[in-house]
Amino acid sequence: MSNVHLAKGSHQPAFPDDGKLRLYSMKFCPYAQRAHLVLDAKNIPYHVAYINLTEKPEWLQKVSALTKVPALEIPGHGESLIESLIIADYLDEKYPQHPLHSKDPLQKARDRILVERFDSFITPFYRIVFQRNQSGSPGAITELTNALDLYEKELRERKTKFFGGQRPGMLDYMIWPWCERSDSMKFILGDKYELDKVRFSELLKWKDEMQKDKAVKENYISPEDHFKYASLRLAGTPDYDFLAVVPPKKLRLS
Amino acid sequence: MSNVHLAKGSHQPAFPDDGKLRLYSMKFCPYAQRAHLVLDAKNIPYHVAYINLTEKPEWLQKVSALTKVPALEIPGHGESLIESLIIADYLDEKYPQHPLHSKDPLQKARDRILVERFDSFITPFYRIVFQRNQSGSPGAITELTNALDLYEKELRERKTKFFGGQRPGMLDYMIWPWCERSDSMKFILGDKYELDKVRFSELLKWKDEMQKDKAVKENYISPEDHFKYASLRLAGTPDYDFLAVVPPKKLRLS
The missing domain is CATH 3.40.30.10 (Glutaredoxin)
Structure with a gap:
């Protein structure tokens, strides 16, 4: 199947009858x-x-x-x-x-809360990307950076490569799409957006590790193309x- | 423990150390x-x-x-x-x-979607309750009534007393709080809010059955008090x- 986006006037795709x-x-x-x-x-x-x-x-x-x-x-x-x-x-x-989810209901619930709370990164991120010269941006860099403290703290406490342990779990994958897009802010903000290498040491290591993951690589789009x-x-x-x-x-x- | 709401200046409740x-x-x-x-x-x-x-x-x-x-x-x-x-x-x-959830992952996912989609009832409901004489209300009764068609259709297709079967399941309980509050609209709208007994026959029966449920009764507040x-x-x-x-x-x- 082509990866062109189907628009108005297109035919509904005829998928093979293979149960997939x-x-x-x-x-x-x-x-x-x-x-x-x-x-x-x-x-x-x-x-x-x-x-x-x-x-x-x-x-x-x-x-x-x-x-x-x-x-x-x-x-x-x-x-x-x-x-x-x-x-x-x-x-x-x-x-x-x-x-991908933890088998422990409590850990699973905590991870789901961390997915929901990632909105505190996503919201200012979109203000930066989609309200570039408007009133939405002021404060957004600080807000977005502060939001990441919680995730840095979590990784430090978990002492694992990924939130999910030795391989990415549900939390890793659910927040990843915006982490992949985060570097596209450099094209808007220049040097104003750079994560402190000490303050976010674990998160930056995590990002490198995520980019080596098979599923992440299969769906990866560069910051340039996101921008x-x-x-x-x-x-x-x-x-x-x-x-x-x-x-x-x-x-x-x- | 009292059921008075704890406010600024209150002491943190000292719960018994009973693991509850x-x-x-x-x-x-x-x-x-x-x-x-x-x-x-x-x-x-x-x-x-x-x-x-x-x-x-x-x-x-x-x-x-x-x-x-x-x-x-x-x-x-x-x-x-x-x-x-x-x-x-x-x-x-x-x-x-x-x-409370179905053991079938697909049915569980469908029920979770129906919980999310109930926002199409909740949003106009709040417009009616909290923007009484303002611009929020016009169209809200129609919007909210139309939103219920999906749930009436579901109940008819399931042919069960509750969405969850012979007893309330997760979907029943997750949408119930707003159904309990819905009659409080009568104090605002008078006769303008009344569900058609034919169009919503299953949903009205469901509401009666829900009110007999033990958990629902234990947490019930009357439309007058909600209002x-x-x-x-x-x-x-x-x-x-x-x-x-x-x-x-x-x-x-x-």
């Missing part, structure tokens, strides 16, 4: 990336259809009632699952290989396909 | 009610401390870092769990009696204790 899961995704969506990371970390085979979120295909509502991505279609089971965290938990429960996507979107001219293997024009002709 | 869970709650908080419902449905013994959310006790941050309720303290385990859905899931995993609480809060003079057994003045003297 079908993920409706968008290449630059951090929430969709969560689903890819879990599927790839657990080596679950799946098909992907990428969706143009500006010009949504008419058929999208049939598979994702609220026309959201990520949406996970389970062949033979009607409507897709939505909400990245619910999809991730479903996959972890249904496919026992490489469990390019965000800039085009901010300008009102989003381009979903600049990384696509098949150029969009070719596809429209076929 | 400790829930920090607020009598009229629907999110806290979710935690009560799960604890009571599963017959888990616990202590409660009610918190005045307008004048928060100084010690609250020690047990709930973000000073939120509900917060569930697990004796001997440091910081409390927060987020009503995470608390509910934790309790269901840790205490296997009377399981009173909301009205006082809206007026900027919230009264957390008008249902408290010990009158607040007496407590402050002791």
Whole structure:
């Protein structure tokens, strides 16, 4: 299947009838990336259809009632699952290989809280990326940096390479999409954004280790390309396909 | 322990050292009610401390870092769990009696999505309750009524008394707090709010059945009292204790 984003006027993809899961995704969506990371970390085979979120295909509502991505279609089971965290938990429960959540309910609950609390990083991050010259940014760098203290502290206390232990777990993968995007702030802020190497020593080591992970590598997009996507979107001219293997024009002709 | 809400200047409650869970709650908080419902449905013994959310006790941050309720303290385990859905899931995993979630990962995921989607009822509901004569209300009754169609359809398809089957499950309890409050809209809207008996026949039966449930009854507050609480809060003079057994003045003297 092509990785061009399907838009208004497109045909609903005809997936092979092989029982594999079908993920409706968008290449630059951090929430969709969560689903890819879990599927790839657990080596679950799946098909992907990428969706143009500006010009949504008419058929999208049939598979994702609220026309959201990520949406996970389970062949033979009607409507897709939505909400990245619910999809991730479903996959972890249904496919026992490489469990990502802790088996200890208390540790699992704490990790889920840390996923929720990562919003305190995500919110100022988006202020920086999408309100560049507006009033949203002041204070955002401090806010976002302070938010990371909690995660640095956690890693120090856990004394493990990843939040999940010797390999990435659910918390690692659920916060990763924004960590991958964080370096794109350098193109906006220059030297103003740099994590203190002492204050965030464990988190910086963690980031290096994450980038060596197979699932992370399979879904990796460079800071330059994240910045390019965000800039085009901010300008009102989003381009979903600049990384696509098949150029969009070719596809429209076929 | 008294059910008066502890405020600024109060002492941190000295719970007996009996290993029981400790829930920090607020009598009229629907999110806290979710935690009560799960604890009571599963017959888990616990202590409660009610918190005045307008004048928060100084010690609250020690047990709930973000000073939120509900917060569930697990004796001997440091910081409390927060987020009503995470608390509910934790309790269901840790205490296997009377399981509330479906054992089928797909059904569980679908139910969790239905809990999230109930926001489409909650949001217009709050517009009606807290923006009574302002611009928030127009369209809210229609929006909120339409949101319920999905739940009526679900109940019809499931052909069971409750979403969870022959007894209430997680979905039933997680959406109940707002269903309990829904009749308080009658004091604001009069006859303008009434669910069509044909269109919502299953949901209205469900509501009657829910009110007979032990956990629901143990935490029930009448529409009149919900309306009173909301009205006082809206007026900027919230009264957390008008249902408290010990009158607040007496407590402050002791």
